[in-house]
């Protein structure tokens with residue numbers, strides 16, 4: 001009996017050694033792959049809970065620097081001091097996705113605009129396209145400052161850099177700026193060209209996600225092209241202000257585009273729909289997207305009803321310009 005126990009203990013010891021014998025470098029390189037490709041934070045974090053060694057190596061800067069957008073996709077329900085600390089660890093490891101996500105959260109949710117903007121700048125310097133675009137929206141609106149802090153030329157420059165890297169939101173914004181001559185000399189045909197390019201890229205990524213859904217054998221009840229995926233940090237912002245957890249200060253409104261989530265940082269910061277005056281947008285891009293997605297059918301000029309009643313009296317038809325919501 002004693003002998004058997006000893007043998008079992010030895011076998012167990014050998015099994016342990018199998019993992020213990022693996023070199024740190026190898027485990028780190030496997031964890032790097034995992035952190036960059038995990039589809040949710042829990043996919044990565046559960047591995048860290050397995051044992052002390054995996055925990056230690058999983059928090060190694062080489063691993064955290066590689067954490068991808070989905071690994072860092074903290075949701076509102078999971079937001080805590082620990083998740084904030086985890087993002088900070090990733091920032092310190094030089095992770096630009098974490099710089100962008102924490103920058104947005106600090107800038108808009110935690111009202112720490114200086115720290116938020118400097119985190120986004122850290123990512124932007126390393127050519128992180130969403131961070132460049134986010135900074136351009138801040139420049140266009142003078143967010144965190146007053147109306148006189150708006151810097152249209154800086155906004156266009158940041159937006160152009162992001163568009164050059166292929167970021168669709170920036171391509172669309174720049175297209176509208178060129179069409180309107182906003183912060184840049186007007187060039188209608190170049191603006192149109194960029195808008196077509198943005199739509200083509202959007203369609204391509206929608207088709208890709210449609211095909212991958214099909215490949216995954218998911219049941220598709222709706223055969224229309226799926227809507228573009230919302231970045232986790234935009235969803236976080238939307239939940240933060242939409243859940244009632246935080247009340248926006250008196251007079252401040254959120255961007256009406258569903259995929260955005262940005263709030264105003266001072267009253268009347270965002271542009272309003274000039275026709276109905278009921279919706280507000282942080283950018284021309286958000287306005288164009290929302291017009292296409294839903295506002296086109298909701299937008300009714302305030303004085304239209306009055307006009308209709310008056311016209312009925314005269315027995316004449318009312319002319320409605322179809323396109324006036326899109327500017």
Ligand SMILES: [Zn+2]
Nearest residue numbers: 255260282286
């Ligand atoms: Zn917006």
Ligand SMILES: [Zn+2]
Nearest residue numbers: 273275276299
């Ligand atoms: Zn409207």
